[in-house]
């Protein structure tokens with residue numbers, strides 16, 4: 001009897017728990033499980049296979065098979081789950097139709113594309129947007145990019161790139177939010193929200209993809225695709241936080257990377273992808289490999305052949321294979337041989353189907369392919385106005401001697417000179433999706449539109465920057481010899497009161513595969529500057545770059561320097577807005593500008609070392625260069641305004657808090673100049689004595705505020721355990737007792753300081 005009632009109790013409990021789990025099974029789960037149950041192994045593997053279109057390639061040409069007919073056959077057989085680089089409402093509809101109408105289960109494709117900083121309307125490169133220190137702008141630009149992409153049939157962008165980039169030599173610094181994990185996390189979240197909106201099934205939302213997981217930006221010597229050797233303290237505190245932030249922002253997908261970390265290809269890393277991302281962080285979307293990164297496991301020397309690479313990648317947690325053909329060729333066989341558990345494949349497929357479900361593709365596989373929308377909602381006035389707004393807020397005023405800027409209304413002649421002065425292409429930046437070549441507003445056009453007939457504009461190119469191919473894949477050749485344009489440029493400078501000298505980088509000097517061993521200005525640009533300087537000292541250098549550049553002489557001699565980055569479709573108008581004072585510059589560097597390439601990698605949140613140098617930069621037996629100061633040309637967080645801001649001392653609401661306590665840091669900022677302006681108020685901390693050495697400063701708060709001329713604003717920042725702890729090398733987050741410094745200022749160097757302790 002006793003046994004019987006125990007049994008009854010057990011059965012009752014079982015029934016309750018079953019009915020609970022049935023109840024908790026969402027519509028989405030039920031849909032996915034039912035579909036999965038119908039799929040053959042071959043169909044499952046198909047969902048994990050991604051091919052590029054044949055007409056647009058963003059990586060080396062795929063190896064083996066896959067001519068057009070083969071691709072068509074595979075689409076019809078349900079052997080392809082996703083395509084990249086297919087775009088346009090008609091093209092995507094056609095490809096979708098091929099799959100939905102011919103394959104046994106009609107599971108729609110998901111179309112991915114690199115929508116990095118705009119689709120047709122180009123916004124500033126991501127590094128530029130980060131210089132706005134206004135994540136809301138990144139949200140807005142991503143929302144517009146998503147809309148333009150969505151109406152072209154794209155469901156998924158391979159963005160944001162959230163790699164923290166410390167090395168100016170690495171070409172892809174242009175694609176991220178700079179060197180800081182805190183700023184990077186804020187931008188990661190904002191971009192994910194912009195692309196995905198509040199509801200992934202909205203017709204204008206697309207899935208985002210946090211990439212490249214992880215460590216890709218730490219490639220040796222800044223050479224793209226190279227090995228990464230970093231300690232786990234750096235991994236946890238610097239590299240991973242923006243990825244974690246993307247997960248907290250509900251990012252739908254992740255992309256892994258080409259690199260190894262300490263010898264392990266990240267594409268095969270079950271620690272990163274399974275334990276951390278899908279385990280500890282609870283990410284329920286899918287991970288796509290980078291282009292052939294599964295194939296490259298073999299090239300790294302970490303597998304003997306493609307089959308072994310496939311095995312390592314699926315076991316490591318890579319769900320979808322981009323262009324390695326490793327999964328489609330070997331996964332079935334690996335399962336049959338018992339080397340890979342089918343449950344791993346099921347898990348990957350589940351994740352892919354889940355995102356397709358959330359995008360609404362099962363309700364209407366064609367909802368993204370709308371030819372009418374594509375005609376009417378693309379590149380609109382509203383989108384261009386937003387691009388102008390974002391661009392001008394991204395610009396950083398690096399120098400402004402004797403108030404050369406804004407250009408006074410009294411100035412009646414302006415020279416616009418330089419290889420980039422009338423360049424309508426470079427402002428579009430690299431990774432420009434479907435922007436029309438040469439469609440940006442150039443600096444010259446922007447200036448002419450701003451001044452009308454009232455000012456004489458003397459234009460001269462001066463010199464060409466490159467004389468070789470300009471495209472996504474070919475190496476550029478710079479002009480080292482042709483000075484034939486110098487004469488006209490010198491004459492234009494002579495005849496003008498102010499010179500706007502547009503120097504910097506072509507858009508194809510940064511981006512994927514665009515690492516540089518020298519980050520000074522290429523070609524004859526320095527020489528052009530020197531010649532102009534001989535005849536006119538009122539030079540405003542309008543710097544258009546995709547990375548921090550080393551410009552020591554220009555930094556010393558130019559009257560003013562405005563870093564505009566590659567500013568997008570409306571670049572020239574936005575530049576003119578700033579140059580003529582229609583907009584008071586408010587950007588701050590999201591990345592340190594070195595004095596020379598030998599300082600790379602250089603970043604503000606370095607550790608003190610046992611032999612730090614003092615302010616003099618001049619002792620031999622301390623950690624320093626003997627031929628250049630340790631300090632950068634322009635520090636992280638730096639940027640000027642047309643007004644000045646004065647900071648009060650910091651006040652704290654208490655001097656001691658507990659490990660779970662909260663501290664309020666107050667500071668007042670006064671606009672002491674004569675024009676209104678926005679200031680980015682930055683808060684840094686230093687954990688003075690910890691178990692593991694901590695950086696001399698770590699950004700832990702910022703706020704961009706508009707302060708009217710003469711006005712004072714008081715700002716309050718809260719510090720809690722979220723800001724005050726750090727990761728031990730084992731990955732455990734810890735707040736430690738002890739003394740802390742807190743700093744507040746308008747950049748990472750000029751700061752007010754106070755102290756508190758945690759007990």
Ligand code: NOJ
Nearest residue numbers: 058059114158290291512
């Ligand atoms: C390789 C790049 O590393 C990645 O960021 C990009 O999304 C893919 N190619 C697809 O174009």
